[in-house]
Amino acid sequence: MMIPRVILDNLTKKSSKEEKYQHQRLYRNLYNKEFFFDAYSNIYAKQGNMTKGTDGKTIDGMSIQRIESLIEELKDESYQPNPSNRIYIDKKGSTNKRPLGIPSVDDKLVQEVLRNILEAIYEPVFTDTSHGFRANKSCHSALKQIQTNFTGVKWFVEGDIKGFFDNIDHHILINLLRKRIKDEKFINLIWKFLKAGYLEEWKFHNTFSGTPQGGIISPILSNIYLNELDMYMKRYAESFNKGKKRKRTHEYRALEWQLTKLKIFVETWKTMNEPEKTEHQKKIKELYKIRNNMTATDPFDQDFKRVLYTRYADDFLIGVIGSKADAEKIKNDIKNFLYKELNLELSEQKNTNYPCNKEKSKIFKL
Structure with missing residues (x-):
């Protein structure tokens, strides 16, 4: 069997060369023990992976025989993910808690293999405005991008998607995956994880939408979903932007x-x-x-407009060089796009627009 790194590199090259390339025969990679050995190495040392899942097993008890048994279940498609074990952890900067789903050990291994394959396919097509859950990207790179690119911005539109991880529409997500993946066995495996449900205080709950926070494939699936917003904003900027440079005063x-x-x-x-x-x-x-000491350019030049965009997970910031009416329209256009295309809503508490000033510019500080 081929080395996983070679296979993943080939997937990345195909995605990079052809914008609408559809990957086939992906599921067979789950028969390759080397993928599971790599997955085991990746997750073994991570904090929390010694915790028992709902199946009572830990990563410490993994063996080649156990991996081979798992592969056989994947081959005949009898493999069924366990419901995740839901716990609640403190939310940073808030007195509230957020739910976290802990998958079983076998499910972690399968999800890690899926994650590696999905990242190889999608990383080349993600935009540089997306900073959450990606290698060499972080909240710091998002803030740095804002510092560098948002020069001259007159208005900010700050957005947060209401209950994003719990409200991802499964059918929309699967249809997005089918744009680049032509392998129904692979797609069906992801379906199984989405529908696996969770246990809370030993009571089973079905999952009809969302991806569980704590699931290994949840971050990449969330980025695949919101890549639609990233691409929409890229097209929006191309049609909105006007003029090469601002006029001198x-x-x-x-x-x-x-x-x-x-x-x-x-x-x-x-x-x-x-x-x-x-x-x-x-x-x-x-x-x-x-x-x-003078302002060289006219901040109210009607012949120069720009819209700038940066996203980290389900939070995004838009900078507008234009009028207040432009900022309001952009906010409403995004709201409509999210609702119509992705079945998502903006949080009214955080969805605001405001002028750029010294107080608000604190957001720029790293």
Whole structure:
């Protein structure tokens, strides 16, 4: 059997070369023991993986025989994921708690193999505006992108998707996967995980939507889902953006002309006496000092517009160079897109737009 790294590299190359390439025969990779050995190595040392799942097993009891048995179940498609064990953990920056689903050990291994395959396929097609749950990306890279790209922004639109992880529409997600994956066995396995349900205080609950926070494939599935929003914002910017650069202000252009006239007189420098030279230099220095403290471009230039976008998980920030009406329209357009295309809603508590000022610019600080 081929080495997993070679297989994954080939998947990445195919995704990179052809925008609409559909990957086939992916499920057979789950018959390759090497994928499971790699998966075991990846998850063994991670905190929490010694915790027993709902099947009572731990990763510490893994063996080649156990992996072979798991592969046989995958081959005849009798494999059925266990419901995850739901617990609640503290939510950062809040007194509330968030649910966390702990999969069984066998399910963790299968999910880790799926995650590696999905990342190889989708990483090349994700945009650079997506920063959550990705290698070499983080909240710090998101903030750095905002610092670098949002120069001159007049309005911010801040968005948070209401109960995102619990409200991912399974049917929409599966249809998105089918755009790039032409392997129903592989798709069906993901379906099984989505429908596996969870145990809370030993009571079983069905899952009709969402991906469990704590599931190994949940982060990549969430990025596949919200890549639709990322691509929408990319297209939106292409149609919204206007002008190559902002116009200079009238005051700035007038001062530039004064400097130009003074520089012309440098040609007659030799004919000047010392007091004239001193006065001339003084005027130029004063004008440069004034210019350095002036706003060179017109912030209200109607012929220059930009929309900028950065997302981390289910939170996103949009910078608008334009009017308040532009910012309001962008917010409403996004709200409509999420509802119609992804069956999601924006949280009204966090979905705000506000002008750029020193107080709000604290968000830029790393």
